[in-house]
Amino acid sequence: MASRLKRKQGAVMVSALGSHGLPEGMFSLSPPESSTRDARKKRKNKQSSWVNHTYTPYFDGHLWRKYGQKTIKDAAYPRLYFRCSYREDRHCMASKRLQQVNCQDPPLFEVTYMHEHTCNAEPVLPPDVGDAAGPPPEASDGFVLSFGSSGGAGHHRNALMHQKLQHPYQCQPVPAAQFPVTNFDSWNEGQLHEKQAFLPPNDFPEAAVSAFPTVESSPESSSSSNCDDYYLFPSVDWDSFRGLIDQFDDHSQYTTTQRTYSNTCL
DNA sequence: CGCATTTGACCCCC
DNA sequence: GGGGGTCAAATGCG
Numbered sequence: 001m002a003s004r005l006k007r008k009q010g011a012v013m014v015s016a017l018g019s020h021g022l023p024e025g026m027f028s029l030s031p032p033e034s035s036t037r038d039a040r041k042k043r044k045n046k047q048s049s050w051v052n053h054t055y056t057p058y059f060d061g062h063l064w065r066k067y068g069q070k071t072i073k074d075a076a077y078p079r080l081y082f083r084c085s086y087r088e089d090r091h092c093m094a095s096k097r098l099q100q101v102n103c104q105d106p107p108l109f110e111v112t113y114m115h116e117h118t119c120n121a122e123p124v125l126p127p128d129v130g131d132a133a134g135p136p137p138e139a140s141d142g143f144v145l146s147f148g149s150s151g152g153a154g155h156h157r158n159a160l161m162h163q164k165l166q167h168p169y170q171c172q173p174v175p176a177a178q179f180p181v182t183n184f185d186s187w188n189e190g191q192l193h194e195k196q197a198f199l200p201p202n203d204f205p206e207a208a209v210s211a212f213p214t215v216e217s218s219p220e221s222s223s224s225s226n227c228d229d230y231y232l233f234p235s236v237d238w239d240s241f242r243g244l245i246d247q248f249d250d251h252s253q254y255t256t257t258q259r260t261y262s263n264t265c266l
Numbered sequence: 267c268g269c270a271t272t273t274g275a276c277c278c279c280c
Numbered sequence: 281g282g283g284g285g286t287c288a289a290a291t292g293c294g
Binding site for chain 1: 270271272273
C-alpha cells in the first residue's frame with residue numbers, strides 16, 4: 001500500500017455560470033495543504049462555505065472534478081463531491097458538495113461551496129448553443145445539453161453525463177426533443193482545441209447570474225420524467241441565455257491549460 | 267492505451 | 281462509535 005500512486009486525473013466537469021452566490025470579498029486564500037494527512041486533519045475545521053440552491057448545479061462557471069460520492073443518512077439522494085480541476089496545477093482548494101434535494105420537475109439541488117477559488121480560472125461557459133443547435137425555438141421553457149457521444153466511464157466524461165448514466169435518481173423532466181440541443185463535441189471542435197478554460201472577466205456578469213435558474217426563478221416545465229442522456233435547464237429562458245453567451249463572447253478569452261485531453265468534452 | 271469516473275475503504279471529527 | 285469527507289485501485293469506454 002506504500003506506493004499508492006495518485007493518478008493524475010484531468011479536469012472534467014464544466015460548470016458554467018450561475019450558482020455563484022459567492023459572497024463578495026470572501027476570498028480566503030487557503031495555502032496548499034502540505035500533505036493529504038494535513039488536509040484531512042484540517043478538513044472539518046471551520047472553513048469558508050456557502051450554500052446555493054439551483055436547478056443547474058453543474059454549471060457555475062468553474063471546472064470541477066468529481067472525487068467522490070456518498071450516501072448520506074436520512075437523505076433521499078447521494079451527495080456528490082467535486083473539487084476544482086486546478087487543485088494540483090494551481091493549488092486551488094475550492095470544492096463543492098452537491099446534494100439533490102428532490103426529484104421534482106426540475107430537480108432542485110443544494111450546492112455547498114467550500115473555499116474560494118484561487119486558481120484564477122474564470123467563468124466557464126456552456127457551448128455556443130446557438131451555432132451548434134441552429135436557431136433557437138421561439139418558445140421554450142429550457143434547453144437541453146447533449147454531450148455528443150455515448151459516453152460511459154471512458155473519455156467523454158463530464159460529471160453531468162455520468163450522473164445520468166449511473167444515478168437514476170436524477171430526474172430529467174422534459175423530453176429532450178422539445179428543446180434545442182447543445183452538442184459539446186461541436187463546441188470543442190469549433191473553439192476549443194483541447195481542454196481549455198475560459199479566462200477572464202474577473203467577475204460573473206450580473207446578467208449571467210440572473211439568467212441562470214436558481215430557486216428564485218420559477219421553473220415551469222412540462223411533461224414527463226425520463227432520464228435520457230440529456231441534461232435539462234428547465235427554467236432558462238432562451239433569450240436570456242443567448243444574451244448571456246453573447247456577453248461573454250465579448251469579454252472572454254480562451255486559454256489552453258497544460259493538459260491534453262483528446263476527445264474530452266468540456 | 268490513456269484517463270476520468272466509480273465505488274469501497276479509510277480516516278477524521280463530532 | 282457513527283456519519284461524513286476523501287482517497288485511490290479498479291473499471292470501462294473511445
